[in-house]
Amino acid sequence: MKLCVIMPAYNEASVIADVIRQIPKKIMDINNVEVIVVNDNSTDNTSRVAKEAGAVVLNHRLNLGAGGATMTGLEYARRNNFDVAVTMDSDGQHDPSEIKKLVKRVLSGYDLVIGSRLLGSQRHGMPLIKWIGNNAFNVITFLFYGVWVTDSQSGFKAFSKKAMEKCQVESVGYEICSALIGKAKAEHLRICEEPIKIIYTDYSKRKGQHYLNGFNIVIRLALSKIRGSL
């Protein structure tokens, strides 16, 4: 079985090599692990650094956003016949060793596994404002798509082959997180959550999206819902 680890990246040259090197190369029932970095038109050396660290780099000629980069990675995985795909952030806030847990759940029969930073009642070190924002988006995702998850905005997800084929959405920004969950529900895929830890560094906090971007996400979700494109 082939696993594809997809990392959307924008100006992550200073940290991406470490993240790539930490990705486990041996995972039970997986023969081949390929790391795909989708360089979203970075202005630094992200592309070169990622390539030197051993990743296949897909270069966007224009900056599309995190969602667009994720969809490029999933499209690559589909076309190259990967059995499982995992998406994760390239800023180091996800622990690469936890890929195994997500893959295991996919191999046990789930189609979409969401790595949840908030499974359980604790904040796990998440800043209060982010915690409130995430919960607000959980409610919005539920209202729009009828799926309740504890961390709808998590970028750490695993997809089965079926999910890769069915979850094709047109979102390009951060709204992709909710849109993918909605699409999975609409396609009657099996969804589950797996607890993950989150590594907050000064760097990852700086790189995080601005709170006001939340309004953009809601507007984009509403527009895609109106258009029926998810």
Added chain:
Amino acid sequence: MILLFAKFLAVIVAIFVLAKTTHDYKKKKESRIMFLFWYVLWWGVIALTLFPRIIDTIFGQGRSGVNTFMGLVIVFVLYMSYRLYIKAERTEKALQQLVKELAIKMPKE
């Protein structure tokens, strides 16, 4: 005085757009239909600016005539916004597709 300045400005803008659309049509950057559409529209703007009584003639005397006219203008502006939104969205999607295809087909570059 302000009204005169507004009229002057409207006519200048209309003339500029007319010159631009004529130039684009001659350079074959614009279709004949679009050229005619903009041509008639902006000559209409000039006519209404210089002879506002046309509004009274078409839509009736007094305030209700002006209101009807303004209502139609708002509908037209909304329609144009809708058209622009659709066009921008289609262009954005095509561009995204192109960026994605280039990235996947040329991963080594």
